[in-house]
Amino acid sequence: xxxxxxxxxxxxxxxxxxxxxLLMLLQTEYEFHIEEKDIYEDDRxxxxxxxxxxxxxxxxxxxxxxxxxxxxxxxVFDKKLR
Numbered sequence: 817x818x819x820x821x822x823x824x825x826x827x828x829x830x831x832x833x834x835x836x837x838l839l840m841l842l843q844t845e846y847e848f849h850i851e852e853k854d855i856y857e858d859d860r861x862x863x864x865x866x867x868x869x870x871x872x873x874x875x876x877x878x879x880x881x882x883x884x885x886x887x888x889x890x891x892v893f894d895k896k897l898r
Contacts, residue, residue: 819848819897824871826855831881835870838886845890846897 823839825832839850855861855869865871868880872889874896879888 819846819874820851821848822873823850823852824855824861824865824869824873825852826869829869831884832870835872835881835884838884838889839872841886842889842893846893848893848897 821839823836825836842848843850853861855865865880868882870881870884872879872884872892874892877892877896879892
């Protein structure tokens with residue numbers, strides 16, 4: 817069974833595109849499904865994530881834009897998805 821991760825994003829966001837590329841790359845190493853959520857479609861999400869996107873959520877752990885890099889994502893994925 818595939819693990820679900822939630823990817824909080826918005827349109828016209830270069831950092832979000834970079835994060836999406838990292839996730840696509842990591843799908844060759846880990847088995848997971850990406851559920852994308854546009855923060856502009858939900859006021860609660862917009863308030864919570866507007867300055868920290870992109871955000872990847874795995875279980876209860878979140879990686880936000882300030883710590884978004886391949887090594888950090890792998891660290892969380894190794895702990896949560898293996």
